[in-house]
Amino acid sequence: MQELDHLNEAVDSRNPAMGLAAVAALRGLVEELEELQVDNARAMGWSWQQIAESLGVTRQSVHKKHHVRRGRRRR
């Protein structure tokens, strides 16, 4: 019975619909974690430059994505 479950799982994970859904869900999760981490870093006084370096992206892209979001919230 357990073997059958494993087999079912293997078939499931090869199903593109499930695989793509997993990718989309991961992307969503990454977005949420990024928001939380960036907010936390800013609260701890990190500069946009430092945050960008840790994320491995340019300062401009971090700034564009998060400064706007945070700014809009405050206004």
Add this chain to the structure above:
Amino acid sequence: MFDRCDDAALQVVHSAIDSARGLGHNYLGTEHLLFALAEHRDLLSAEVASMLPTATAVRSAMVSVVGEPVRRDAEALRTVGIDLEEVRSAVRRTFGEEAIARLARRRSHQAWPPWRQRSRRCTSLLAQNITMAPRVKQAFEIASRHAERRAQPRIDPISLLFGIVDLEDALANRLLRENGVDPDHIRTIVSGGRS
């Protein structure tokens, strides 16, 4: 907001929250209230109750529009070895409930309309507390005024229904229309205060 509700309306609200949770939604929308009203139609007058689609019909319309995002995501993440529940508790330990609640609030307030169709962006995977959609707050304000006009001390289910059908672009009304029910028709009957 809920302190303005009478017991029957509270029963509807609790049932709406349960249905949101059961579908893996972490916001309370007008669609959940509509579902709960359809489910508890005995709390409405017979005339109004007969106009509402069945709770099952509302639920399937809701699932086809909004889906069951979090449940589906949790299942998909499991196929790549990620336990969403574990991620949640790790995040909760690191940032606390408040930061997660803020994140969920921000998401549920994202651009309207029709924001819930892009449910992945609006439903937080991390948050588990239910936040109230802006339309629901508006519906309660309208319901409150409607109850006053009818000289009701508190919001009852009829006023709650009025609050929903009065909001033209609420998702609940789209679900009504998809079930062949004209929200304006309900609105006319209910606005007369005949209950």
